[in-house]
Amino acid sequence: MTRIRELPRLVVMASGRGSNLEAILDAIDRGELRARVVAVISDRPDAQALERAARRQIEALALDYRAFPDRDAYHEALLEHLVRIAPDLIVLAGYMRLLPGRIVARFPQRIVNIHPSLLPAFPGLNPHRQALDYGVKVSGCTVHFVDEGMDTGPIIMQAAVPVLEDDTEKSLAERILRREHELYPRAIAAVLDGRVRVEGRRVRIFAPGAAGDHEQDEQKEGDSRCKSGEP
Ligand code: GRF
Numbered sequence: 001m002t003r004i005r006e007l008p009r010l011v012v013m014a015s016g017r018g019s020n021l022e023a024i025l026d027a028i029d030r031g032e033l034r035a036r037v038v039a040v041i042s043d044r045p046d047a048q049a050l051e052r053a054a055r056r057q058i059e060a061l062a063l064d065y066r067a068f069p070d071r072d073a074y075h076e077a078l079l080e081h082l083v084r085i086a087p088d089l090i091v092l093a094g095y096m097r098l099l100p101g102r103i104v105a106r107f108p109q110r111i112v113n114i115h116p117s118l119l120p121a122f123p124g125l126n127p128h129r130q131a132l133d134y135g136v137k138v139s140g141c142t143v144h145f146v147d148e149g150m151d152t153g154p155i156i157m158q159a160a161v162p163v164l165e166d167d168t169e170k171s172l173a174e175r176i177l178r179r180e181h182e183l184y185p186r187a188i189a190a191v192l193d194g195r196v197r198v199e200g201r202r203v204r205i206f207a208p209g210a211a212g213d214h215e216q217d218e219q220k221e222g223d224s225r226c227k228s229g230e231p
Contacts, residue, residue: 008035008036008088008089008192009035009036009085009086010024010038010088010089010090010188011040011089011091012040012053012092013040013041013090013092014041014093015047015049015094015095015096015097016044016048016049018040018047018049018052018053020181020184021049022052023181023184023185024093024185024188025037027185027189028185033192034192035089035189035192038058038085039053039060039061039081040053040059041061041063041078041081042062042063043063043064043097044062065097075099075102075103082103082107083106087110088110089110089192090111092111092113092114092146098150099111099148100148101148104146104147111146112143112145112146112156112191113146113153114142114183115142116128116140116176116177116180117139117141117142119144119158121134121136121139123150123151123152124150127139128169128172132168132169132172139160139163139172139176140158140159140161141158141159141176141179141180142155143155143157143183143184143187145203154200154201155201156190156203156205157187157190158183159182159183161179162175
């Protein structure tokens, strides 16, 4: 009897709005991402991401950071939940805290993050503000593996987005967010399919169905340029 392979289990961690969570769920619904979001965890009980999860009957877990005596206690509880849930991949989507070494070490190359800049430029807080202040003409978004640093792990995929003359933080963030919603499900699919190989800082990605010796760059040509239709 043929056994249907179980879908890879994702845990999404988010501190706020959860639009990337929604994009991931939509990609799953469209059949573009073979996975199941088994839980959404937030450090903020009022995170909109939790509402989105509950609406879709997904376990929505509020681990209120402020309710713990200290950072260690919070991370201990978080680790316990992650071990219980046993995800194949932990997806940080607007999760605003650094994960400690012991959590990162427990899930080697199984935690990914998305950041709204072309890393290593503008890591950390307010990346859109940083990009505008610096005066770059192109920014974008980056999906990367998570290590102990702040947005420092090996880069999986990037997409470039133009910075326009009259951009504000808000308009730039919106333009980048649209690309995030396309890029993140695609990067997650590559990781789950086992099409990603980490070699030091470099992450090689194989096209679907390609053997290791026919490596192709899944990063589409358009991702490294500004999208046509936008100046
Ligand atoms: C996104 O811009 C993401 O790149 C950054 O935080 C924001 C989260 O947005 N890490 P949302 O909660 O997914 O709407």
